Amino acid sequence: MKSVVLLTLVVGISALGLAQVEIEFWHAMMGGHLETLEMITARFMEENPDITVNLVFKGGYGDLNMALIAAVAAGDPPTMAQFYTDWVAAAYQPALLPLDGLIPEDVLNxxxxxxxxxxxxxxxxxxxxxxxxxxxxxxxxxxVPEPPTTWEELREMAAALTVDEDGDGTPERFGFGLRPYPEMFTFLFWQAGGQFFNEDMTECTINTEAGVQALNFLLQLKEVSLFQRGFLSGPFGAGRIAMYIGSVAGIPFVARAAEDGGVSWNTAVLPKGPVNNDSIYMGTDVGIFAMGSTPEERAAAVRYINFLLSPWAHLEWAKGTGYIPFRHSVITSAEWQAYLAEDPTRVAVTEQAFHGFSYPIHREFFSIRGVWGEMLEYVLLGEMTPEEALEWAVSVINEEYLGG
Amino acid sequence: MATVTSTGRLRTAAGAGVYLVRRLTWRTFAYAVLTAGAAIMLLPFAWMLSTSGKTLGEAMRIPPVWIPREQVMVEVAGEELPLYRVEVAGEVRQLALLERTGAQGVFVDPADPSQRYQLPLQEAKRVTRIRFRWENFVVAWNMAPFDRYFLNSLFLAVTTSLGGVITSIFAAYAFAKMNFAGKNWLFYLFIGTMMIPGQMLLVPNYITIKQIGWYNTYQALIVPWIATVFGIFLLRQFFKTIPDELWDSAQIDGCSRFRFLWQFVVPLSRPALVTLFLFRFIGSWNSFLWVLIMTRDDAMRTVPVGLFAFSREAGTDYHLLMAAATMAMAPLVLLFLVAQRQFIQGVARTGLK
Known part of the structure; x- marks a missing residue:
């Protein structure tokens, strides 16, 4: 009898062992972001004891991409990874698993x-x-008792708040903080009604009235701005700038810098441009590699992705990391509303989350974005007029990246 | 009166005076330039040490804060409140900030809490005192498994440095003291490989490591780094300064090449070997991308990977990063101090810059 029980136990344990699936998720999350991801993943593994998810940190985004390129070249990528859109278009599209039909329609909607x-x-x-x-x-x-709601209000407030008490030409306080990176141009261009490319993406179309409006607005803002390449949370927290536009991912840094500098602050949705007040969606997505993975691993990864999208995980992820919640049902949930009551700086984040746009997909987008950044610098440093810079950028992009 | 200079030329007293002034001027100038250079080199280190004791806000402030300070807090009716310097009716007073209401703040006198003043926040100056935040080191240490990372870094640095020195000794000796067909071409080929950027080799090396089953093992982190072209070049230059007559004499006494290498060449080359060991050690200690790409488990990672714990896409915890960087740099500084004399000799004799 004893041996029968023992045999049953051994067979049972072996069967359990055989059914165990292990998947690897290569990511670039660290610190509090990683802790949240680990917490969510631990809960997933608790609910799915047949699946083990190994979270593998692969450095910053650039390092992660390099590691993925090497892994795909070796034909042995991880089961899952984080991707920027242009990485997928440039290198990984054929290696990824199509997710159509694997994510419930109501979730996608x-x-x-x-x-x-x-x-x-x-x-x-x-x-x-x-x-x-x-x-x-x-x-x-x-x-700023009431945040600006339009470009014009932003410009006026920034000018009024710029103070040069000793008259040495360098204001002690600036109304605005301006950091030159491509998105500072692209979101304004979009708000002015611009389209980045023509329909079949054979031409860049930023050399329009919307482009000129966006760059001229930035030039006007620069007059009353602290202009620097470094992150602006520091000068904002020290009370040196009254306002700035930055990523929601900067909230924890602003909070600490402001606490340290004794500055009270809040967030607001972006001031509206001539057409809309949309913001750009930034950050990465997750995908599953069909290359080098077994059907069991792929199935496990699909279960994990669906879990990440589940209301509980999505809510915890947004709360724990500061990234935007993007499921409508989660944002309108009582739990999220209760959270907003605790943290008013996230109210605007929630509202802005549904007024956004994404860049069009193109395999050369990384380089195209770089040209936009270069163009912005030429204008802000006074090396080109907005019209000249837009023409220059369009000709470079059309000739070098869009095959024109 | 005239004196004879070291070059045999006669110098008068007046001439000696001019010479002395010139020499003094030149030396003063040289030392001034060197001091300025040293100060410029030391500035980032000073900022690193200073920042390791600051808050994040202080670390990011422009113009930079060199001495960390903290807000003075006072207890008012059982509550800890920040102390500010404000002007009330033409008199500068130190009051505690009770609450903020938009652009205004409600201030109270700590000695007499019943006295309250509503004043513009912009005009209030914080009362601070010097404070170096030693706790940053503890927080930084606990943000990643640094104990494991330090052990790994130490193990990898020692093994790859020793391995690199040993393989370089053999190859450098062959290039410096032996004659064989194609020696120079082979040496140029070796040197030529130094011009290939490491990133270009990352993908083929990753494929190789994967195919031989070394992914996520210490072999992957050690074996590829125990051959070093730079080391071969460095030691070859040094070995060439050892007279060939020494080998001729040793040969007459029946000494084998191997014995000559270990009993004569290696002891005579101590400064160069120490220099190479130090260079390898620093290189390995700072190695980041290779370790990151060739490993999966956190238990295999090294200190530079741990330094990533303080960076995000929207900012960096500079105060904690600098505390961790100070800890990460300490072993290298210690090693340099111990081997300083040999290192300088090695650099001087091999013509390295």
Whole structure:
């Protein structure tokens, strides 16, 4: 009898062992972000004891991409990874598992279309939004009782708040903080009604009135701005700038810098441009590699992705990391509303989360974005007029990246 | 009166005076330039040490804060409140900030809490005192498994440095003291490989490591790094300064090449070997991308990977990063101090810059 029980136990344990699936998720999350991801993953493994998810940190985004390129070249990538849209278009599209039909329709319908569009490559859903951020307005509540709601108001307030007490030409306090990176141009261009490319993406179309409006507005803002390449949370927390536009991912840094500098602050949705007040969706998505994975591993990864999208995990992820919640049902849930009551700086984040756009998908997008950044610098440093810079950028992009 | 200079030329007293002034001027100038250079080199280190004791806000402030300070708090009716310097009716007073209401703040006198003043926050200056936050080191240490990372870094640095020195001794000796067909071409080929950027080799090396089953093992982190072209070049230059007559004499006494290498060449080359060991050690200690790509488990990772714990896409915890960087740099500084004399000799004699 004893031996029968023992045999049953051994067979049972072996069977359990055989059914165990192990998947690897390569990511670039660290610190508190990683802790939240680990907490969510631990809960997933508790609920799915047959699956083990190994979270593998692969450095910053650049390092992660390099590791993925090497792994795909070796034909042995991880089961899952984080991706920027242009990485997928440039290198990983054929290696990824199509997710059409694997994510419930009601979940996909719950995500903003603009956000989901960046996950669809040539008509196939290959990735799912993961750590998404967007731009918002940070403002010093002691200086700005009501945040600006239009470009004009922003310009006027920034000018009024710029103070040069000793008259040495360098203001002691600036109304605005300006950091030159491509998104500072692209979101304004979009708000002015611009389209980045023509329909078949053979031409860049930023050399329009919208482009000129966006660059001219930035030039006007620069007059009353602290202009620097470093992150602006420091000068904002020290009370040196009254407002700035930055990623929601910067909230923890602003909070600490402001606490240290004794500055009271809040966030607001972006001031509206001539057409809309949309912000850009930034951050990465997650996808599953069909290459080098077994059907069991792929199935386990699909279960994990669906868990990440589940209301509980999505809520915890947004709360724990500061990334935007992007499921409509989660944002309207009582739990999220209760959380907003605790943290008012996230109210604007929630509102902005549904007013956004994603960049169009193109395999050369990384380089195209770089040209936009270069163009912005030429204008802000006074080396070109907005019209000249736009023409220059369009000719470079059309000739070098769009095959014109 | 005239004196004879070391070059045999006669110098008068007046000439000696001019010479002395010139020499003094030149030396003063040289030392001034060197001091300025040293200060420029030391500035980032000073900022690193200073920042390791700051708050995040202080670390990011422009113009930079060199001495960390903290807000002075006072107890008012059982509550800890920040102390501010404010002007009330033309008199500068130190009051505690009770609450903020938009651009205004409600201030109270700590000595007499019944006295309250509503004043503009912009005009209030915080009262601070010097404070170096030693706790940053503890927080930084606990943000990643640094104990494991330090052990790994130490193990890898010692093994790859020793391995690199040993293989370089053999190859450098062959290139410096032996004659064989194609020696120079082979040496140029070796040197030529130094011009290939490491990133270019990352993908093929990753494929190789995967195919031989070394992914996520210490072999992957050690074996590829125990051959070093730079080391071969460095030691070859040094070995060439050892007279060939020494080998001729040793040969007459029946000494084998191997014995000559270990009993004569290696002891005579101590400065160069120490220099190479130090260079390898620093290189391995700072190695990041290779370790990150060739390993999966956190238990295999090293200190530079741990330093990533303080960076995010929207900012960096500079105060904690600098505390961790100070800890990460300490073993290298210690090693340099111990081997300083040999290192300088090695650099001087091999013509390295």
């Amino acid at each position: 719950d995500i903003p279309e603009a956000l989901l569009r960046a996950c669809i490559f040539d008509g196939t859903l290959l990735t799912i939004p993961f750590n998404k951020s967007t731009l918002i307005l940070y403002y010093n509540t002691a200086l």
